[in-house]
Amino acid sequence: xxxxxxxxxxxFGAIGAWAQIPAEVTDxxxxxxxxxxxxxxxxxxxxxKAGIGPLAMKMHFVIANKGNLNRTCLNMKVLGEExxxxxxxxxxxxxxxxxxxxxxxxxxxxxxxxxxxxxxxDLDLDHKYNKAKMKLNDGYYxxxxxxxxxxxxxxxxxxxxxxxxxxxxxxxxxxxRGASVTMNVTKIHVGLKDSHFKPxxxxxxxxxxxxx
Numbered sequence: 001x002x003x004x005x006x007x008x009x010x011x012f013g014a015i016g017a018w019a020q021i022p023a024e025v026t027d028x029x030x031x032x033x034x035x036x037x038x039x040x041x042x043x044x045x046x047x048x049k050a051g052i053g054p055l056a057m058k059m060h061f062v063i064a065n066k067g068n069l070n071r072t073c074l075n076m077k078v079l080g081e082e083x084x085x086x087x088x089x090x091x092x093x094x095x096x097x098x099x100x101x102x103x104x105x106x107x108x109x110x111x112x113x114x115x116x117x118x119x120x121x122d123l124d125l126d127h128k129y130n131k132a133k134m135k136l137n138d139g140y141y142x143x144x145x146x147x148x149x150x151x152x153x154x155x156x157x158x159x160x161x162x163x164x165x166x167x168x169x170x171x172x173x174x175x176x177r178g179a180s181v182t183m184n185v186t187k188i189h190v191g192l193k194d195s196h197f198k199p200x201x202x203x204x205x206x207x208x209x210x211x212x
Contacts, residue, residue, distance in 0.1 A: 031167035041066030041192030061119030069197040089114040104207035
């Protein structure tokens with residue numbers, strides 16, 4: 001009986017070892033998290049392409065973070081009209097600006113923090129997936145994560161592209177149920193003033209302002 005228990009423990013221990021993320025992947029992701037969470041503030045621009053069958057959508061993001069402060073600007077076209085949505089947390093208020101050719105609306109919520117944006121890069125992929133394969137290609141680490149820990153996660157495979165020079169994330173590709181999303185980081189700026197996270201109300205003199 002003891003031998004059977006020992007064999008079973010070794011068997012399940014081996015399964016656990018197979019499911020672990022390789023140490024070299026964890027090391028790269030740790031460096032990436034450090035590079036993309038700069039204490040002086042970091043802002044990046046990214047282009048996102050999403051497709052479901054023949055349908056395609058393009059979006060442009062500008063996302064800034066500094067400690068608890070954050071700011072996001074999303075630019076996209078909806079039914080041929082350009083729509084811009086800005087949101088953020090300036091340390092006091094969560095704010096959101098919805099801009100279109102027809103109207104501008106600015107909403108303030110006191111004492112909240114910004115919700116996660118569609119354009120936020122997922123820097124914790126090694127914590128959310130059981131398996132990963134990594135290769136070095138043209139100065140970039142390409143890491144493909146698979147087997148999500150959350151079995152309800154429809155994204156079964158994600159590929160991240162990380163600079164081998166400075167460990168900044170430059171691309172993420174996902175696919176699920178016939179839909180695919182690719183995000184390319186085009187610019188990165190380090191060093192932001194706190195005032196950068198406040199909305200510029202002068203740009204919207206005729207906006208409807210709502211305070212909650």
